[in-house]
Amino acid sequence: MKARSKSKSKSSILFILCVIAIFSLAFTGFKGFKIAGWEIKSIGEAITKGLDLQGGVSVLMEIQEDDVPSDVRQRTKQLLELRVNKIGVSETVVTEEGEKRIRVDIPGAYNSSEIVDGLSKTGNLEFKDSEGNIVLTGKDVKEATAVLDSTSSPVVSLELNEEGQTKFAEATANNIGKTISISMDDEVVSQPVVQNAITDGKAVINGMSSMEEATKLSGIISSGALPVTVKAVSVKNVGAQLGAEALPNAVKAGVIGISLVFIFMILYYRLPGLFASIALTLYITLVLIVFVEMKAALTLPGIAAFLLTIGMAVDANVLIFERIREELSIGIPIKSAIKKGFENAMSSIVDSNSTTFIAALILYFMGSGAVKGFAVTLMIGIILSLFTALIVTKILINLAVDMGLLKSLGQFRVKRGAENA
Structure with missing residues (x-):
């Protein structure tokens, strides 16, 4: 009797710690945490929002x-x-x-x-002397930076590599009083007159109308010439207002959907349904944390896939609970019925999730854009839903049995069978 009481106390402590850990993680994730200048951002602040959510x-x-x-x-x-x-x-x-x-x-x-x-732009940068000879190219540039000159005008400051420094020193020495034009993709962007030889490997492109223009040009120069020619075949603008409206609506739909799932599980499966809802809370938190850590962009299709995987996670719990009820209805003790219920439901859960995972893989490799986002979310959700349904829910229910919370068939909505665990 003493050993049984000790085991019950141990199970109670473990159960309480598990529940506290799950809800603490969920609270920290959704509300954030700040103490002594150290801050953990909430998931809503940290997660990357896709194009359709922020325009x-x-x-x-x-x-x-x-x-x-x-x-x-x-x-x-x-x-x-x-x-x-x-x-x-x-x-x-x-x-x-x-x-x-x-x-x-x-x-x-x-x-x-x-x-x-x-x-x-292909990014073909060329320096040409007054006779049209190329004296430098983009390959000779070590670094390009947008800065303000002494007159507060935006310019692009160039630092040349060792080979470029030698070439430029020679070119400027031979062209004092003449122009050296600087062109990007055959378009002249600057045509300064050489005042003296420049031997320190530094040059400046002026004539920029704004700092944004200088920043864009320095970015193209720094990234180098594209190895192929590219052309824009489609340009789609998504308004910020549309994205601002889409996100709250998506969040509202998600909250309503998840709440209805929780209510159904608790009303239909009673106490086991409550434990499944706690495991689902952990599942939702983990999926969003994985998204933050992967720096994946959350999109509307991604939210749809996320809600779909919540439904799949619920399906797994439904299969498990129905298998447990079948075992209880033929007179098997509660603890044995729970073990058999999980074992019997395992193959069905793994098979259904595996086929969905394969479909998600095909969507990822064959699809594009939003379809890829849907597929990634679906795959992450499947993996984590298996973990929470087959491991977390099982741990919570077994601990509840050991501590005496689950001890009657009525708590499983079973009217006949064994009454002893």
């Missing part, structure tokens, strides 16, 4: 050449991403679509024409 520009670029190797496509993708980030855009999502197209999604309110112009 922005989506540009579909197409490579004009045929039969481009995969490494060249990957290099082009990296340079396009670098160009966008260099002009001050954050949280950009750049993805390949097929073998010739690259989509650039830029959340936030930005000028689409400027974005397209910056992405489309």
